Amino acid sequence: MVDSPEKERVGTTEYEARTDADRDGFGPSTVQDDIILEVKDLRTYFQTSYGTVKAVDGVSYYVRRGETLGVVGESGSGKSVTALSIMRLIPSPPGYIVGGEVILDGENVLDLSDKDMAKIRGSKVGMILQDPMTALNPVFSIENQVGEAIRIHQGVRGQTLVDRIIHSLRQVRIPAPERRMKDYPHQLSGGMRQRVVGAISISCAPIVLIADEPTTALDVTIQAGYLRLLKEIQAETGVGIIFITHDFGIVAKMCDRVAVMYAGRIVETGDVRQIFNEPAHPYSEALLASVPKLEERTRRLYSIEGQPPPLFDLPPGCPFAPRCAYVQDVCRELYPTIAKLEGEHTASCWKLLDFDKSKSDPDELAAVQSVSVYSQQEVEPAPEEAETVAD
Numbered sequence: 020m021v022d023s024p025e026k027e028r029v030g031t032t033e034y035e036a037r038t039d040a041d042r043d044g045f046g047p048s049t050v051q052d053d054i055i056l057e058v059k060d061l062r063t064y065f066q067t068s069y070g071t072v073k074a075v076d077g078v079s080y081y082v083r084r085g086e087t088l089g090v091v092g093e094s095g096s097g098k099s100v101t102a103l104s105i106m107r108l109i110p111s112p113p114g115y116i117v118g119g120e121v122i123l124d125g126e127n128v129l130d131l132s133d134k135d136m137a138k139i140r141g142s143k144v145g146m147i148l149q150d151p152m153t154a155l156n157p158v159f160s161i162e163n164q165v166g167e168a169i170r171i172h173q174g175v176r177g178q179t180l181v182d183r184i185i186h187s188l189r190q191v192r193i194p195a196p197e198r199r200m201k202d203y204p205h206q207l208s209g210g211m212r213q214r215v216v217g218a219i220s221i222s223c224a225p226i227v228l229i230a231d232e233p234t235t236a237l238d239v240t241i242q243a244g245y246l247r248l249l250k251e252i253q254a255e256t257g258v259g260i261i262f263i264t265h266d267f268g269i270v271a272k273m274c275d276r277v278a279v280m281y282a283g284r285i286v287e288t289g290d291v292r293q294i295f296n297e298p299a300h301p302y303s304e305a306l307l308a309s310v311p312k313l314e315e316r317t318r319r320l321y322s323i324e325g326q327p328p329p330l331f332d333l334p335p336g337c338p339f340a341p342r343c344a345y346v347q348d349v350c351r352e353l354y355p356t357i358a359k360l361e362g363e364h365t366a367s368c369w370k371l372l373d374f375d376k377s378k379s380d381p382d383e384l385a386a387v388q389s390v391s392v393y394s395q396q397e398v399e400p401a402p403e404e405a406e407t408v409a410d
């Protein structure tokens with residue numbers, strides 16, 4: 020609820036002003052054709068005292084070289100668990116990757132031994148976490164922490180290592196890196212600490228960088244500079260970025276494509292302009308409607324009624340049904356299949372599929388039901404059979 024014109028001016032949403040020449044607001048796109056990471060039908064479950072929490076339940080997405088994929092969705096929708104599954108950093112127990120593939124640079128990382136995965140983590144795929152203070156160790160110098168990743172993955176020592184540390188700090192625009200690398204985390208500002216976290220994650224030139232809400236802990240005045248820096252690094256290195264955020268203003272400026280998550284699944288994916296201008300899924304539409312806009316002087320902000328369903332007890336059919344303005348009978352019975360829209364735009368919603376149970380032929384219905392049965396089935400991963408991914 021907003022109660023004054025001043026308070027209406029909150030939020031960062033200015034996503035209309037996008038052009039092809041400067042399509043992300045931070046310079047021309049560097050997207051290339053080759054897919055460097057592909058997540059296929061990934062399922063990650065947690066065994067809890069409440070039951071099996073299906074945190075990620077059939078997620079598929081991909082990232083191209085030089086591309087930024089934005090992942091958005093309400094809290095608890097599975098954005099971070101998907102990212103941690105790609106990194107194979109799911110705590111096990113209670114978490115298990117029970118199905119799917121994560122193809123990184125042509126190789127399914129879910130098939131790798133823990134030792135081989137440790138080599139890939141930080142070298143081929145890097146991750147920037149939300150809070151720089153928890154990512155940095157307060158008792159080690161910046162030199163030590165940036166140097167560790169380079170030493171482990173690239174085996175360099177001595178002056179070569181020092182040169183590489185300075186190079187990495189320079190890449191994230193840390194002034195006087197020769198001097199600042201002797202500092203400890205508490206001697207740096209929040210923005211500088213986040214830049215150090217960025218330096219660690221890019222120090223071994225990963226091909227994919229996962230940024231999980233990397234600017235949430237930053238002051239808004241330094242957010243824009245940090246995001247611009249990420250795009251500059253992307254332009255220099257061609258790294259593909261998975262950008263997880265709640266902020267649609269950031270998505271509009273940073274991302275080429277968007278994947279919208281709800282209750283452990285991708286419900287819509289497409290080019291950023293398709294999602295912003297013509298959201299096809301009712302959940303995306305509601306999410307966008309709930310973002311405050313600078314130019315609108317509304318007294319009450321729209322919010323999505325209700326709560327996401329508990330992931331250990333998903334209702335049959337579409338999990339958004341209890342909150343959806345377009346709900347039909349079929350929505351409560353069957354999970355919607357994927358509707359392919361224009362270009363790479365897809366969405367899982369019966370509204371788009373125009374499915375009518377009473378008019379459908381029995382074979383079609385059986386086919387749809389088999390999809391639904393598959394997606395709703397209880398999979399109880401036996402710990403000895405499930406893929407354990409603890410480090």
Ligand SMILES: Nc1ncnc2c1ncn2[C@@H]1O[C@H](COP(=O)(O)OP(=O)(O)OP(=O)(O)O)[C@@H](O)[C@H]1O
Pocket residue numbers: 065067072074092093094095096097098099100101110113114330
């Ligand atoms: N260790 C765990 N044990 C049990 N459940 C877990 C565990 N870790 C995550 N979950 C559950 O997995 C679901 C997805 O969590 P996740 O952290 O991926 O959400 P998110 O989309 O990243 O949310 P946020 O926007 O708040 O970061 C949540 O319901 C969460 O409670």
Ligand code: SF4
Pocket residue numbers: 300301302337338339340341343344345346347350355367368369370
């Ligand atoms: S499938 Fe039905 S309930 Fe789900 S989002 Fe579409 S219209 Fe709404």
Ligand SMILES: [Mg+2]
Pocket residue numbers: 098099100231
């Ligand atoms: Mg998260």
